[in-house]
Amino acid sequence: MGEIRPILMAACGNPDASDDAFGPLVAQRLAHTARPELEIVDLALNPADLLHCLEDRRALLVVDAAMVPGVMPGRLLDLDYRSDARPLLLCERATSTHGLGLSAQLAMAEALGWLPPNVRLIVATIQDARMGPPISSAMPSIVSEAVRTILEWVARWRSEFDAAEVTPDYSKSHRKRE
Amino acid sequence: MSKSSNSKTNEDKPHVRSIAVGALARVEGEGALRLEMENDQCVQARLDIYEPPRFFEALLRGRDFREVPDIAARICGICPVAYQMGACHAMERALGVFDDVDPPIRALRNLAYCGEWIESHVLHMFMLHLPDFLGYESVISMTADHGPIVKRALSLKKLGNDIVALVGGRAVHPVGICVGGFYRAPVPEAAAALVPRLKQAAEDMAELTIFLAEKLTYPQLERDYEFVALCPEDEYPMNLGRIQSNKGLDVDQEEFGNAIEEKQVEHSTALHAAIKGRGPYVVGPLARLNLNHGKLHPRAAELLPGVCRAVRKELPWNNNFLSLPARALETVHALAVAHDILAHYAPPARSAIAISPRAGGGGHGTEAPRGICWHHYRISDEGIVLAARIVPPTSQNQSSIEQDLRALAPSLAALGDEEAALRCEHLIRNYDPCISCSVHFLKFSRCQVQSVGR
Numbered sequence: 001m002g003e004i005r006p007i008l009m010a011a012c013g014n015p016d017a018s019d020d021a022f023g024p025l026v027a028q029r030l031a032h033t034a035r036p037e038l039e040i041v042d043l044a045l046n047p048a049d050l051l052h053c054l055e056d057r058r059a060l061l062v063v064d065a066a067m068v069p070g071v072m073p074g075r076l077l078d079l080d081y082r083s084d085a086r087p088l089l090l091c092e093r094a095t096s097t098h099g100l101g102l103s104a105q106l107a108m109a110e111a112l113g114w115l116p117p118n119v120r121l122i123v124a125t126i127q128d129a130r131m132g133p134p135i136s137s138a139m140p141s142i143v144s145e146a147v148r149t150i151l152e153w154v155a156r157w158r159s160e161f162d163a164a165e166v167t168p169d170y171s172k173s174h175r176k177r178e
Numbered sequence: 179m180s181k182s183s184n185s186k187t188n189e190d191k192p193h194v195r196s197i198a199v200g201a202l203a204r205v206e207g208e209g210a211l212r213l214e215m216e217n218d219q220c221v222q223a224r225l226d227i228y229e230p231p232r233f234f235e236a237l238l239r240g241r242d243f244r245e246v247p248d249i250a251a252r253i254c255g256i257c258p259v260a261y262q263m264g265a266c267h268a269m270e271r272a273l274g275v276f277d278d279v280d281p282p283i284r285a286l287r288n289l290a291y292c293g294e295w296i297e298s299h300v301l302h303m304f305m306l307h308l309p310d311f312l313g314y315e316s317v318i319s320m321t322a323d324h325g326p327i328v329k330r331a332l333s334l335k336k337l338g339n340d341i342v343a344l345v346g347g348r349a350v351h352p353v354g355i356c357v358g359g360f361y362r363a364p365v366p367e368a369a370a371a372l373v374p375r376l377k378q379a380a381e382d383m384a385e386l387t388i389f390l391a392e393k394l395t396y397p398q399l400e401r402d403y404e405f406v407a408l409c410p411e412d413e414y415p416m417n418l419g420r421i422q423s424n425k426g427l428d429v430d431q432e433e434f435g436n437a438i439e440e441k442q443v444e445h446s447t448a449l450h451a452a453i454k455g456r457g458p459y460v461v462g463p464l465a466r467l468n469l470n471h472g473k474l475h476p477r478a479a480e481l482l483p484g485v486c487r488a489v490r491k492e493l494p495w496n497n498n499f500l501s502l503p504a505r506a507l508e509t510v511h512a513l514a515v516a517h518d519i520l521a522h523y524a525p526p527a528r529s530a531i532a533i534s535p536r537a538g539g540g541g542h543g544t545e546a547p548r549g550i551c552w553h554h555y556r557i558s559d560e561g562i563v564l565a566a567r568i569v570p571p572t573s574q575n576q577s578s579i580e581q582d583l584r585a586l587a588p589s590l591a592a593l594g595d596e597e598a599a600l601r602c603e604h605l606i607r608n609y610d611p612c613i614s615c616s617v618h619f620l621k622f623s624r625c626q627v628q629s630v631g632r
Contacts, residue, residue: 049339049349049350051332052332052335052336052339104316104317104318107318107321108317108318108321108328111318111321111322111325111328112321112325112328112329113325
């Protein structure tokens, strides 16, 4: 079994429902980037599998579309999941009688102690998610901005993880001197 | 959400109460409930479905027969195997090759179904239904207090997903299933890796089954149901068997479509089904268990007496709240069957039979987690689909759900509106409804309560 990559990017959304395709489109663009610390999962219509992907992760990026009251469509939001200011995700409202929405997955992970210490929501605000094409004209640039944002977070976390691993244990040094 | 307080005091007029629980406006679809009662007796119970579930039947016309399993799988993200199995078997009947399918291929089909039953049943039992019984608003609040149970359930669900992925290439909308069998058979090493997990999981689920039977309080609501299920002679039903009921229905697979009638009702875009000349019926775990409990895997069968003692009811169970322990027993069964298949697995001589297109028609139903999912296809000489009919389990159960709600209504009289709505929702969850499959769902919210005298 291969080593688990410390950063997981989970994309959510319906590629056949206009701008709800945001998550899968971002996943597609990032699939070709070679980042050994990053694993990409496209949850598509089935966020119920997110819980199975969280083991041993140090950071999580959730990529999804959202209709946010009071926020114009066509924006990219970069939020701390644990912030009270985060919007209601589209997938949150897609709780099925036989499935669990993304928000429920994240909340369960938190309750189980499975959620990584670093969780960001990369959210595209959209107008609707009706079945069928096309995506709006703003979406390609939002996808590009999301890809840049995600890669910046990956680089930042990688530096933090590397710094944490090389930081000397001064308590051991003191004991040795004694 | 205030309790209705508007009532007439004229004793000559009946006290009428309407409870309307409408769905929030969602992208994927909605279902709603409306109960109307006079003097605490239900005069109307409606389960309103707003989204068309049969778009796929039209979509399949004009497609090559080989495309049908993959298209049909998109009807549902939780039970795609059920739609693929129904499509494959019905198509094989239409093509005249049904009896040519090798036993090892049939075993792999059962294995795929085991995986789907495990992940679907576990998800429903522990994430969606158990909160109702333990008095939690959702699985999230339940997780805070019952984390260990949720962790065990998630581990079982993942195992179900892994079985489907082993056989079908991936867990959601498997890509390895085809008319005639599979595109490729599992490699022995991957199959062997699941065996110890399955052995442990069967024991774990057996323990959880006893927990569910002993520790939960099951509301009493018994009715005289007609239970319908596949009834093979020598195994618990999944893919094969005549279709029978506890009230005398006994038809060949091909004839099931003629034995039932589907009708449009004004308040729902999903068809309601009934047995011709009789009326509503029930499919699903309770139907399967009542009609086939003698064919459970021994590991599940040995639990049955203890479960019956704990719920204080011998089989047959006529209380749909007992669908929960029925699902639990079926999950133990599926884990044990999957273990046996993989413990003795050797790659088959061929993963699929050879098929040439020809004109024909055929119908076949298999046991989706929620009950019989029946397909019928007519194809041309070139193997092009001319007609398709798909009867999902939840549409077959809709009438029974409404009848259950009517039976429940008198017990709601003393309750406030919110509690009454929760009781109704709990009842509906007995059926684990996949209301329109695909992306549709049911969400209750209060919109209006009125109580007027006439």
